[in-house]
Amino acid sequence: MASGLFQHALIYLGTAIVFVPISKKLGIGSVLGYLIGGILVGPFALGLIGTEGHDVMHTAEFGVVMMLFIIGLELNPAQFWKMRAKIVGLGGLQMLLTAVLLFMFLYLALSFSFKASLALALSFAMSSTAIVLQTLKEKLLDKTPAGQHAFSVLLFQDIAVIPILAVLPLLALQSAGGDTPAHRLPPFLSFLDQYPSLLLLAAVGFVFILSRYLLPLVLRVIAKVQMRELFTAAALFFVIGIAWLMESVGISAALGAFMAGVLLANSEFRHELEADINPFKGLLLGVFFTAVGSTINFAVIAADPARVFSIVLILMTVKWIVLYFLGRRFRLVADQQLLFAFLLCQVGEFAFVLLASIAQLGIVPKQELDLFMAVVTISMMVSPLLLFVYERFVAPRFTNDKKTPVAYDAMEAAHHVILVGFGHFGSTIGRFLRANNTHATIIDSDSERVNLLRKMGFKVFYGDGTRLDLLESAGASDAQILISAIDDPHTNMELSELLPKHFPNLKLFVRAKNRYDAYELMDKGITHVHRESLIDSVYMGVDILSELGHRKYTLHRKAQDFIKYDNEALEKLYRHRKSDGYISRLRAETELQERLLQEDKQFLAKAEDSAWDSSHRN
Amino acid sequence: MEKITRVLLLAFHPRLEASHVNRFLLNTLREHPHIEVKDMYELYPDFNIDVNKEQQDLLQADLVIVQHPFFWYAAPPLIKQWIDLVLEHGWAYGTNGDKLKGKQIMHLVSSGGGFEDYCQQGKNLYTYTELLRPFELTYKFCQMQQLPTYVVPLANKIAQIDLEQHAQQVKRILEQWIAGEVDAKLPAGVTYLNELN
Structure with a gap:
């Protein structure tokens, strides 16, 4: 089975190596490179990746968790607290308005059932955390107002996934008997299952204590051992641990990781943790995007391309309009407002999770779901392209405007x-x-x-x-x-x-x-x-000569001259040294010392000056 | 009559970053290809003057300008250090000390006061020229020919437009000097170069 693993690793890594540089070169960002690479190696083109793309995708989603951990690290609690109004207000309104409009479209235009429309509308209101955050970082937009607003919306969506997942079974046609065991606790803790809110509180409290007190303590001990890989191991252990804990008590792993990140933002290990997690995050996200590309079901698209693409168009337009409107309400200036709308108008990877759950519950017929999966993927593909269009053709129109003050510059x-x-x-x-x-x-x-x-x-x-x-x-x-x-x-x-x-x-x-x-x-x-051996040695000499009765100002002048001379001699002897680089270091040092003393003689011959001294004038 | 072609400007200000007037003058003058500007406090922060280098530069110059603010009715200390160390016996004066003979030298001074303060009736009793007598004698002793001083007065509260005018006037005079249009023998009665145009 190891050869299978190697083969997979080779395919995914190779795809990244080939396609990402090309897309970066074209200026369309790495995300699209991964996606296109994924399509090409996927079952509908080269067939290097089979249908297991979906599984890989779910595994690689862990990259999103790591990304949120890192974002948390860059945001300390005080800054996070300041954002609360934006997260709830902006994020909440985005979800609500988008879901309502999409619901009307699905219910009235596509005549789905009430419940199906509601479930789908909620799924499509989600944007892609992975794509948007990756793009923001890559294009250095994360400190712009639009970037900050987008982040708030994404954070709200990440939080909202959990209650939506919980509500979905209620929408199921046949009331599914709650066979989704969200809590998978070790047996000795299973008694807590009876008190879900207590469990939640305990978990959050544990994360708080762990991030705030325990982890810095452990890291300090590990730092003393001075083994870099141990530090990396600890960092991974910590992030994976938090994710696992949060999943098992039914909170989003991403949210838990984000929380832990925020709590660690003030610790002295912040940058070390960030540097350790970053490569894993990058690789996992790359695999994730590639897997998304490989899962596009071209058979479904080919069956009714007009329908697929018009749904994509309508979904994204509705989302765009809502975002544009909200951008204005939340005081973004024109170019930032457009950027904000372009950034978030795709349907994100959470929709996959929600659609999978919808499929499981049988709210929507299977063939329709395949179509919507394709719709989601296409919208994710289009998103980097839209941003490219924005950067090339829309943003330049605003460059004459006053520069928008970068709100979080002080960060x-x-x-x-x-x-x-x-x-x-x-x-x-x-x-x-x-x-x-x-x-x-x-x-x-x-x-x-x-x-x-x-x-x-x-x-x-x-x-x-x-x-x-x-x-x-x-x-x-x-x-x-x-x-x-x-x-x-x-x-x-x-x-x-x-x-x-x-x-x-x-x-x-x-x-x-x-x-x-x-x-x-x-x-x-x-x-x-x-x-480090020059100036202090010379001035120790000054001290000694002063003790022997020399006047200090003359000594100071002589010391300055000597330092200058010694630096010049360094340059001079350096040029000599290059010619006999073969001599052993010890021998070279002795030889150099000798040359230096020779140089000193010449210096001494010139060093006598007659400043403020008329005794030897004729 | 020897034609003057090279100007060496030695600027002495212990805190040039805080003197808009001196920086502005330097920036105006340094662009001219025949004027070499040396920021002396930047070159010798420890007063450890490279005598050899200074003497070489003096030999190259036809006109030396000493630019400095007027502090405590005199010049900043590095000028005195420079004179003490560079104008050596046997080089600038004394036996065979004629290396500076015939070269021209002048002071370009920025002053917090004005001409009306620096006169017998004013509060400072003496003129700029009188207060600069030790320099006059030094240059005379080295057989140099001193030109009248140019003063930028009221430098602490000077308006930008006036400063620009002063800088342009100095530049114009120096350009004429370099082109050989101004005779070394000045019109009689000129006590400050300010009077030239």
């Missing part, structure tokens, strides 16, 4: 300097910068120090500074300067190699232990190399 204040390593060396730099109103974003791998710095109001990221994802979330692509002040020369070296490749615009300032480190850094093209 991630832009720092222009990143300081990696806040040890003895780095902390002095950081404090000096701060004393001059330059607040560097700090990356440090000591969780206790990170905790302390956070309390002191620094912006700190916990983790290993050589991780690209962490650097990315610390803002390396927008920053002007990165200071590498880690004690371990190898890490500094690694950073100097890594950063120019991935962030070519970042200016690097690197700490070097000594001149040999400096040479290696210069080999890598670093121009701002600062040797």
Whole structure:
């Protein structure tokens, strides 16, 4: 069976590798790339994926849970609380209005039964969390007002799925005897089944305590072990655990994960967790979109294409109009209002879940359901295209307008300097910068120090500074300067190699232990190399000479000259060194020392000056 | 008569970022291809002047402009440091010290007060020219020819339009100088370059 697994993995990953870059290149976003890839490898084209697409899709839906966890991480409780009116008001109105209008369409125009129309209308009111959030992130629209509004609506829908699922059996023709066991608790907890609200409360309370107190404690211990994979394991364990718990008490897993994310948003491990979960989320969502593409039933579409496409058109138009109207009511400016409507006008993956449940309950005939499945999938496919059209042809008309203030800009204040390593060396730099109103974003791998710095109001990221994802979330692509002040020369070296490749615009300032480190850094093209052994040694010399009776101002001038000379000598000897790179390091160091002392002689010969001294004038 | 072609502008302001007047003057003048501007406090934040480099630059120049604000009836300290270190015995003066001989030099000054304060009847009793006497003697000692000072008065509350006018006037005078149109011998009775157009 392992070969089957490999084969599947190969197909899905291969599809992503081939189609996503193409769609990105075309500017239509990764989602459509996955979807098209899915169609092509699906049963109706190449047939690499059979009908198991549906199962894969349900599994990969877990990507949505992870995505909501990550979104939660980026939103702290205070910000979430501020959004409550928008979530309930905007989200609630969207569901209500869309469902009412769609109900009228289904009941009056397509003459479904009252119950069937109601069930279908509720399903179609859902938008696609996966597509919309992925697109928002990818196109950097998530901090725009439209993006924020869209997020509120999606969150409400995620919450609404649960009660709708609960109500559906009541709409069934033959009252199905409640054979959907939502609660699958371990036996020793099964007594709680009798008190569902108590169970709910207990679960939410448990998530709260877990996220707020227990997990940070555990992570701190794990951080001390200094094994990255252990951290990843813990993060996955946590997210999957929450999802499982929430499912088993009958709350949406996505909502639970989101809640946990919000509660962890203030913890020092926030960015590390985000960086760990992100790749899994991305992969799972990719698989999910591909599976969606592969499940499109072309036989159904071919049977009556006019009907399918006109239903898609009507559904999306109705949703669009409702969203456009709500956008205006909730004070979006014109371009944001259009974006908001275009973003959410598709029918989402929750409709699959609801349709499956509807099918199970027999509310709507089977062949009609297949048609609606196809309708949902097509609307998901069209959605990225619509957004592409919006970006290309609609948005440019508004570019002359005043820039809409980005409401949540304060969420991630832009720092222009990143300081990696806040040890003895780095902390002095950081404090000096701060004393001059330059607040560097700090990356440090000591969780206790990170905790302390956070309390002191620094912006700190916990983790290993050589991780690209962490650097990315610390803002390396927008920053002007990165200071590498880690004690371990190898890490500094690694950073100097890594950063120019991935962030070519970042200016690097690197700490070097000594001149040999400096040479290696210069080999890598670093121009701002600062040797920790230079200035303090010279000024210790100043102190000594002063003790021996030299005057301080003269010493200061001489020290300045010496530092300048030594930096020049570094450059000069560096050029020499390159020619004999084959000599062993020890030998090279001795040789270098000798050359340096030779250089000193020349310097000393010139160093005598006659400033403020007329004793030797003739 | 030797034609002046190269101007070296040495700007001394310990807090240039806070001086709109001095920055504006520098920005106006630095664009000219014959004017080399050096921001001295940026070059020598530790007062550790590179004597060799400074001397080389002086040798290249035909006219040296010393631009500075008027602080406590005098110039900021780095100018004095520069004079102490760069104008060396045996180079600028003394035995064989004739490297600056015949070069022209002038001060371009921004002042919080005005001409009516800096005169015998005014509250500061002495004119700008009188207060700049130590510099006058220094340049004379190095056999340089000093031109009258240009003063941007009332610099703390100057209107932008007046500042622009001053900058343009200085620029015009320097351009004429570079083109050799202004005779080194100034019209009699000019005490400040402000009087030229």
